[in-house]
Amino acid sequence: MEFSHALNRKEFGSEENLGNVLNDAESMSLLTDWVKNEKLVFHMKQVGHLMKAYAIFKGYDAETQHMWYLSGLLHDADWDQWPDHHCRKIIEELEARKIDPRIIKAIASHGPRYFGVDPTTEMDKMLYAFDELSGFVHAYSIMRPQGYEEMEVKGVKKRLKDKAFAAQVSREDIADASERAGISVDELIEFVVKNQLRK
Numbered sequence: 001m002e003f004s005h006a007l008n009r010k011e012f013g014s015e016e017n018l019g020n021v022l023n024d025a026e027s028m029s030l031l032t033d034w035v036k037n038e039k040l041v042f043h044m045k046q047v048g049h050l051m052k053a054y055a056i057f058k059g060y061d062a063e064t065q066h067m068w069y070l071s072g073l074l075h076d077a078d079w080d081q082w083p084d085h086h087c088r089k090i091i092e093e094l095e096a097r098k099i100d101p102r103i104i105k106a107i108a109s110h111g112p113r114y115f116g117v118d119p120t121t122e123m124d125k126m127l128y129a130f131d132e133l134s135g136f137v138h139a140y141s142i143m144r145p146q147g148y149e150e151m152e153v154k155g156v157k158k159r160l161k162d163k164a165f166a167a168q169v170s171r172e173d174i175a176d177a178s179e180r181a182g183i184s185v186d187e188l189i190e191f192v193v194k195n196q197l198r199k
């Protein structure tokens, strides 16, 4: 197993900062400053939206929902300008801003094969799961004349089997994320199709 962007760390953020978050204006201004690629901004908004939707689905309180949302919204914030330092740069920024360590840890573990950090909490695991699937379902919506309308799980699964379609999306990571989360790929797809931010 290769860790192309290995973080070589196990601790992220500080317990002292539990509960510290960026508000909506602060998180959006970080994205505006750092990310010029609109598609990437939209990807992060989609993942943030799914994370929040899942926290709502689980009945978590508003603070927890916001924490889940932020981990999704910021997970690729450094990819546009510092792809070689993804996701080290955003982690260091959030640490400097004394942000809740749980958010930083979730971001650090959103690609275990790349960063060498295992997703351990439910939030970590769902970020990993939604990241690839959100992009995949979005790619599928773009190739369908009717977009997201009447999209079905079986249609998405059919595309997953077609290795040439959205080839950059790792099927291996999707299977791994599903296994780690203990939620079937079918169920994950169903949730994404139902809750994905469409525009």
Ligand SMILES: [Fe+2]
Pocket (backbone or CB within 6 Å): 075, 076, 086, 087, 110, 111
């Ligand atoms: Fe990423």
Ligand SMILES: [Fe+2]
Pocket (backbone or CB within 6 Å): 043, 047, 075, 076, 131, 132
């Ligand atoms: Fe991502």
